[in-house]
Amino acid sequence: MSIEGRAMIAKKACTRCSKSKKRCDRAIPGCRLCTRFGRRCEYEDSMASSLGPTPSQSPGLETFLASEPITLSHLKNAVIHKLGxxxxxxxxxxxHQAIEPWFPITSELRGRLRPTWDETSLDVTLLCLSILLLTTSPSSTAESDGNTSxxxxxxxxxxxxxxxxxxLGFNSxxxxxxxxxxxxxxxxxGFYPAAYISIGATLRAADALEVHPRGDALQPHYSDGAVSHEETILIWCGILVLDRYITIESGPRSSLxxxxxxxxxxxxxxxxxxxxEPNQDKNSPVSRFARLMEASAMIDKIHTTINSPTSDQIFNIEEMMLTVKTSIALQTILxxxxLAEDRLYSGGLGLCQIALLLAYENGTKVSSSANATENWNSLATTSLIRILSTITSTIELFTMETRSIDFNYFPPLVTFLVYKAAMIITERLSIELDVKDGLARLRTLRKFLRIVAKRWLSCERYLKLLNEDTTPRMLKAIEQGQGSF
Known part of the structure; x- marks a missing residue:
């Protein structure tokens, strides 16, 4: 064996293998058994310490990115360091406090965790890092020096x-x-195009696990036990909802x-x-995700009809009207x-309203060439004004400081609904439609986006997009609270 080869073997088994009386290959920086399970590997002998810092001493991702070799043990220790x-x-x-109320992606988190991070598997530790990320609020202090926040x-x-x-070939x-x-x-x-790219990678990662049906059975892969059917349902609901939402944000291309x-x-x-069914628990994770999933399906159907229409305009209108009726029926159920005071916190209701808003907006732009198109155009115009009024009324109390927003329950997917309503009103004001009511509604919608931007930065992006489409004269009227411009 070469000198280099001997230098990578410790004199004694690692601490974990010694305590559990397992066969240890004594590989440095991490033995095969510890690396396989994504656990911290430590050696007591001096040779191990003389070769450099052990994974337990690794200060974080920045350090081991520049070191070689990178192992799953390195990765886990860096993640643990970042979790602090x-x-x-x-x-x-x-x-349970800040994600599960509006996006219940798992029902088994507590059962997968162990008392300490060292005992918890790498994949579950990574999941918890994502939970930390999503539940962390932006800093209230501005980054004036251009450094990364x-x-x-x-x-x-x-x-x-x-x-x-x-x-490293690890997926679960x-x-x-x-x-x-x-x-x-x-x-x-509002991290685009990152979100657009990430949803594709997420879908492929799920495919790689073969969690979709093969015949009558599922073939799940999990590092620490079997995957429940409910978890499979939740993950695919999550992918579907995000994929459809990102699609309407990103343009005419179809959802993946x-x-x-x-x-x-x-x-x-x-x-x-x-x-x-009446006897079902409406608060269970599957029930709540079911509503989100159904509402996102309405969005996807309307997006398809608008961006991939057939050559028969009458057929397209009939398809749109049928989807609108289904969306209204779902909206009624929701x-x-x-409760009336909780409607702002319903992601399913918000997605339903997005679907209707998209349909009515498109209907107002359909050229009247037959009775069917003329009737749809008239219905869409009337319904568009009504839904814009409903959206504004729902958020108005929160902009008047009568009520504060509980961001633990507020689904950020609703922000696109507010942005889309503001954008439609801006377009209508530019052609001098609904000037008086439109300005008042636009002020309310924009103020709501500014309030929510303190928690979800997508609202800052939406406000910038709105400003790009707003004339200086209109913007002045909005800021000064004028009734006309």
Whole structure:
């Protein structure tokens, strides 16, 4: 054996293997057994320490990115370092308080965690890093020196960790969930094109696990036990909702999941359809995600009809009107299930309203060439004014400081609804439609975006986009509270 080869072997077994009386290959910096399970590997002998810092001494991702070789043990220790004082119990609490109410991506987090990070598997640790990322608020102090903010640093750490896990050939169900939450972070803070790219990687990561049906059975892969059917349902609901939401944000291209909706329907239908039955628990993770999923399906259908129409305009209008009726029916169900004061916090209701807003906006622009198109144009115009009024009324109390927003329950996907309403009103004002009411509504919508921007940075992006489409004269009228311009 060469000198280099001998230098990579410790004199004694690692501490963990010694205590558990396992056969240890004594590899440095981490033995095969510890590396396989993503655990911290430590040696007591002097040779190990003479070769440099052990993984337990690694100060973080920045250090081991420049070191070789990189192992799963290195990665886990860097993730633990980044988690800092964030404990496994803190991760559970943060998830249930600030994510689960509006995006219940897992129902098994507590069962997967162990008392300490050392005992917790690498993939679950990565999932908790994503929870920390998503529940961290932007700093209230402006970054005047151009340096990267703490939130951006945490984001880059999380993305790098996921990329390293992928490069090391490690993929699992919690890692896919971590990717979903990271993509959700990008959407919520307006990180584009990152979100657009990430949803594709997330979908492929789920495919790589073969969590979709193969015949009558699922073939899940998980580093620490079997994947429950409910977890499979939640992960695919999460992917579907984000994919469809990102699609309407990004333009006319179709959603990535649209071509596979047949087998996804077969997977999700047995679990989601019973959620409409009266005796079902409407607060269960599957029931709440079912509403989000159904509402996102309305968005996807309307997006398809608008951007991939057939050559028959009458058929397209009939398809649009049918989807609108279905969306209204779902909206009615959701309205009955939710208290009036809680409607702002319903992601399903928000996505339903986005679908209707897109449909009505498109209907007002349809040229009247026949009775059917003329009727649809008239209905869309009337309905558009009504829904704009409804959206403004829902958020008005929060802009008047009568009520404060509880961001633990507020779904950031609703921000696109407010932006889209503001954009439509801006366009109508530019052609001098609804000037008096439009200005008042636009002030309310823009003020709401400024309030929410303190938590979700996507609103800053929306305000910039609105300013690009707002004339100086109109902007002055909005800022001065004038009734005309």
């Amino acid at each position: 004082p964030f404990t496994p119990e803190s991760a559970v609490s943060a998830y 703490e939130l951006e640093t945490l984001y880059l750490q999380t993305k790098s960790s996921l990329a390293l896990a992928e490069g 169900f919690p890692i896919v969930q971590s990717r979903i939450l990271t993509t959700l972070f990008e959407v919520s803070h 999941t649209r071509s596979r909706i047949g087998w996804l329907h077969n997977l999700l239908k047995p679990a989601l359809c019973p959620t409409h 309205t009955e299930e939710i």
